[in-house]
Amino acid sequence: MIIVNISVVGTGYVGLIQSVGLAEFGFKVVGIDIDERKIKLLNRGITPLYEEGLEELLKKHVGKNLRFTTSYEEIKNSDVIFLCVGTPQDRDGNADLRFIYSAVNSIKRYFDDRYRIIVVKSTVPVGTNRKIKEMLGGCNVDVVSNPEFLREGIALRDFFNPDRIVLGFEDVNNSRPIDIMKEIYKYFLDKRVPFIITDWESAEVIKYAANAFLATKISFINEIAKLIDAVGGDIKTVSKALGLDERIGDKFLNAGIGYGGSCFPKDVKALIKQFESRGIEPKLIKATDEVNEEQIHWFLNKIKRYYGDLNGKTFAVLGLAFKPNTDDLRESRGIKLIDLLLREGSIVKCYDYVEKARENTIERYRLDTSGAYYGYNLYVLDDIYETVKDVDGIIITTEYSQLIDEDWDKIGNLVREKIVFDGRNILDKERIKELGFKYFGVGRG
Ligand SMILES: NC(=O)C1=CN([C@@H]2O[C@H](COP(=O)(O)OP(=O)(O)OC[C@H]3O[C@@H](n4cnc5c(N)ncnc54)[C@H](O)[C@@H]3O)[C@@H](O)[C@H]2O)C=CC1
Ligand SMILES: O=C(O)[C@H]1O[C@H](OP(=O)(O)OP(=O)(O)OC[C@H]2O[C@@H](n3ccc(=O)[nH]c3=O)[C@H](O)[C@@H]2O)[C@H](O)[C@@H](O)[C@@H]1O
Numbered sequence: 212m213i214i215v216n217i218s219v220v221g222t223g224y225v226g227l228i229q230s231v232g233l234a235e236f237g238f239k240v241v242g243i244d245i246d247e248r249k250i251k252l253l254n255r256g257i258t259p260l261y262e263e264g265l266e267e268l269l270k271k272h273v274g275k276n277l278r279f280t281t282s283y284e285e286i287k288n289s290d291v292i293f294l295c296v297g298t299p300q301d302r303d304g305n306a307d308l309r310f311i312y313s314a315v316n317s318i319k320r321y322f323d324d325r326y327r328i329i330v331v332k333s334t335v336p337v338g339t340n341r342k343i344k345e346m347l348g349g350c351n352v353d354v355v356s357n358p359e360f361l362r363e364g365i366a367l368r369d370f371f372n373p374d375r376i377v378l379g380f381e382d383v384n385n386s387r388p389i390d391i392m393k394e395i396y397k398y399f400l401d402k403r404v405p406f407i408i409t410d411w412e413s414a415e416v417i418k419y420a421a422n423a424f425l426a427t428k429i430s431f432i433n434e435i436a437k438l439i440d441a442v443g444g445d446i447k448t449v450s451k452a453l454g455l456d457e458r459i460g461d462k463f464l465n466a467g468i469g470y471g472g473s474c475f476p477k478d479v480k481a482l483i484k485q486f487e488s489r490g491i492e493p494k495l496i497k498a499t500d501e502v503n504e505e506q507i508h509w510f511l512n513k514i515k516r517y518y519g520d521l522n523g524k525t526f527a528v529l530g531l532a533f534k535p536n537t538d539d540l541r542e543s544r545g546i547k548l549i550d551l552l553l554r555e556g557s558i559v560k561c562y563d564y565v566e567k568a569r570e571n572t573i574e575r576y577r578l579d580t581s582g583a584y585y586g587y588n589l590y591v592l593d594d595i596y597e598t599v600k601d602v603d604g605i606i607i608t609t610e611y612s613q614l615i616d617e618d619w620d621k622i623g624n625l626v627r628e629k630i631v632f633d634g635r636n637i638l639d640k641e642r643i644k645e646l647g648f649k650y651f652g653v654g655r656g
Contacts, residue, residue, distance in 0.1 A: 217395075218243055218289040220314050222253060222279060224260060224366065224473070224539075225332055225359050226295030230279075231265065232370045233293075234272035236398050241289070242279040253279040261538040261567040264367045286321035291395065294343075295332045295359075299473075304480040306336050315346050322350045328388050330355045334418050334478060336485050340411040344381060353388035355380060356411050358418035363472065364536035371398075375405045379414025419485070422478040423496050428463040429470045430502035436466035436654025437509065446654025447636055466653045468548065468608060468634035469506035471533035473541040476503070507547050513651060514606070514632055515555075522556030525627070527602040529595065530609025530635070531563035531572045538567035540575060544634070545608030549589065558588040562598040564611050569593065600625045610635040619646050 219230045222242040230242045244250055249259050256270040269277075286292060296310040311333060318329070329352060331340055344354045356379030361369035376399055378392050389408060393400060400406070407417070432453075436446040446466045454461025470476065479500045486493035518524055533543040540546050545561070552559050563569050572578075572591050592598045599605055599622050607614060614637050623629050623646055630649040631638065643650050650656065 215239065216241070216289045217291045217293065218285055219293045219295055220244075220318065221294065221296035221310070221333070222246075222249060223295065223297060224262075224363060225361070226293070227253070227258065227260070227265065227269075228262070228361060228366045228370050229293055229295055229332060229359075230277060231268045231272060232367075233395070234275075234277040235268060236395075238276065238395070240272075240277045241285045242277070243281070243283060243285060244279070245281060247281050250279045250281050261536075261565055262363070262366050263536060268367065283317045283321060286318050287323070289327065290325075291328045291330060291391065292318060293330045293332050293357075298333050298335055298477075298481075300477040300480055303484070305484045306334070306477070306481040308335065308339060311335060311339065311343070312346070315343050319347055319350065322347070322352065324351055326351045326353075326387075328353050328355055328391055330357045330392070332357055332359050334358060334422075334474065334481075335415060336419075336481060337412050337415045340379065340381075340415065353381065353385070354411075355388055355392055356414035357392070358414060360418075360421065363539055364534055372402075373399065373404055375407055377407045377409070377414050377417050379409050379411040381411060383408060383410060419478055419482040422475055423482050423499065425463050426470055426475045426479050426503065427495065427499040429465075429467075429475075430499040430506075432464045432466045433469065433506050433653070434502055439654040440656070443656075444654075445640070445656075446652075449654070465610065466636060467506075467610065468510045468544045468653065469503045471542040471544045471547075473533075473539060476500075476542045479503075507544055507551065510632070510634055510653065511548065511551050511555075514604070517630070517651070518603070521552065523558070524603045525558040525560065525601065526552060527599045527605045527626075528552070528559055528561040529563075529598070529605065529607050529614065530611060531561060531591075532565055532568040532609055535609055535611045536565065538565050538571050540568065540571050543608075546572070546575070548606065548608055548634070553587055553589060556588075558590075560590045560592055560598045560600075560602060562592050562595050563609065564613055566593075596621065596625060601627050603628050604630045604632060606632045606634060607637060608634050610637050612637065614638065619643060619648070623647060 217233055217238045217240045219226050219242045222244040230240050234240045252259050256273045258266045296314050298306045301307040340354050340356045358377050439446045450464040453459050454464055483493050530545045549559050569591050629647050633652040636652045640650050
C-alpha cells in the first residue's frame with residue numbers, strides 16, 4: 212500500500228507536532244480539530260502554542276502538503292488517521308475518554324469499504340484500543356496503539372529523535388498494519404531507532420509505566436531531599452553521585468517543588484485508577500503521587516518558617532510555566548504556589564521568560580492587560596528587575612537556566628530583603644550567598 216493521505220485528529224500539542232513531522236517526511240497531511248479558532252490560526256501559519264521551531268516548520272508546509280480543517284469529511288480520503296485528542300483527568304482521577312470516543316464516532320461516520328488504519332497517539336488506559344476497535348465493528352480497519360513520548364519545550368527534537376517507537380497491534384502476526392506503520396515511520400527505521408512491535412495492552416502499559424517511572428524518580432529524590440534538609444548537606448551532590456551509577460542514570464534526579472505539566476500528574480493518577488479498578492493496590496505509584504502533591508506545601512512551610520506570617524508580605528515568583536521554554540501552565544507548580552501565597556494574604560509579583568506564559572497567566576486570573584489585579588494581589592510583569600523590586604523574598608518555581616546569568620548584584624539592590632527560595636535548585640548557592648543573599652533550596656539548606 213502506498214500511503215497517500217494522512218489525517219491527524221486533534222491538533223493540540225501532540226497532534227500539531229505529529230502533523231508537521233509527517234508533513235516534513237513528505238506525506239500529505241490534514242489536521243482536524245473541533246476548535247475553529249485554532250484551525251484558522253494554523254492555516255495562517257500561526258501556532259496557538261509556544262514551542263521552539265514549530266512555527267517555522269508549520270509555515271514551511273502549510274498550504275502545501277499540510278492543511279487544517281474542522282470538517283471530518285476529510286476522513287473519506289484518508290488512509291491513515293492519527294488520533295491525538297486530549298485525555299485529561301476526570302473528577303475521580305481517571306483518564307477522561309470523552310474526546311476519544313467522540314472523535315471515533317465522528318470518524319466512523321465517513322468510513323466506507325476502503326481499508327484504513329487508526330493510530331492512537333493519545334495516552335489511553337489499558338483496554339481503550341480494544342474498545343475503539345469494538346466501536347468500529349464491521350469497518351475495514353486496523354487499530355494501532357502508538358504512544359507518544361515527546362517532552363514539551365523540546366518537542367520537535369524529541370519527535371525527530373525518539374528513543375524508541377512503540378507499536379501495539381491486535382494481532383502481531385498480521386503484517387498489513389505493521390508494514391504500513393513501518394512505511395510511515397521509514398525515517399526512524401533508517402535512523403535505526405528501535406521499534407517495539409507488541410500487543411495493544413503492552414503498548415498501553417508502556418506509556419503509563421514510562422511516565423510513572425520518571426515521576427517516581429522525581430518523587431524519590433524529593434523525598435531524599437527532605438532528609439538532607441533535616442541533616443545538612445547538598446542534594447545536588449547526592450544526585451550527581453547517584454547518577455554516576457549507570458544503573459541509576461543521571462536524568463530526572465533534580466529535586467525541587469515537584470513535577471507538573473499536562474501529563475505526569477494526570478497519568479500517575481490514571482495509572483493508580485487502572486490498578487484499583489482491577490483490585491490491585493499500587494503502593495509505590497500511590498506514594499509517588501502523594502510525595503508530589505505534598506512537595507509544594509512542604510516548600511511553602513519552609514517559607515512560612517522564615518517569615519512567620521505571610522500575610523502582607525510581597526514575593527517575586529519567577530517561573531509560571533510548568534517547565535522552561537513552554538507557555539503551558541497546566542499543573543504548574545509555580546501557579547500552585549501563587550494560589551497558596553495569595554490565600555495566605557501575600558502580594559505576588561510574577562514573571563516568566565516566555566511571554567506567552569505571562570499572557571496565559573493574565574488570562575488564567577483574568578487580570579487586566581497592565582497586570583494590575585482584579586480581586587487578586589497579583590501582578591504579572593514583563594521585566595525580571597521590575598518583578599523583584601521591593602519584594603520581601605524571591606521564589607524560583609521553574610528551572611530556567613537564564614536565572615543563573617541574571618545580574619544578581621543589581622537584583623540585590625532592588626529587593627527589600629536579600630533572600631531567595633530556590634524551588635528548583637538552579638542557582639549557585641555559594642555565589643549567591645557571597646552576594647549577601649540568604650539562600651534556601653530543596654535539600655540544600
Ligand atoms: N503534551 C504532551 O507533551 C504530551 C501529550 N501526550 C498525550 O497526547 C494526548 C494529547 O495531548 P495534548 O496534545 O497535550 O492535548 P491538547 O489538549 O493540547 O490538545 C487536544 C486537542 O484535541 C482537540 N479535540 C478535542 N476533541 C476533539 C474531537 N472530537 N475532534 C477533533 N479534535 C478534538 C482539542 O480541541 C485540542 O486541540 C493526551 O492523551 C496526552 O496525554 C503524550 C505525550 C506528550
Ligand atoms: O506524556 C507526556 O506528556 C510527556 O510527559 C513528560 O514530558 P513533559 O511533561 O513535557 O515534561 P518533563 O520534562 O518530563 O517535566 C515534567 C515535570 O517534572 C519536573 N522535573 C523534571 C525532571 C527532574 O529531574 N525534576 C523535576 O522536578 C519538571 O519541572 C516538570 O514540572 C515526559 O518526560 C515525556 O516523555 C512524555 O511524553
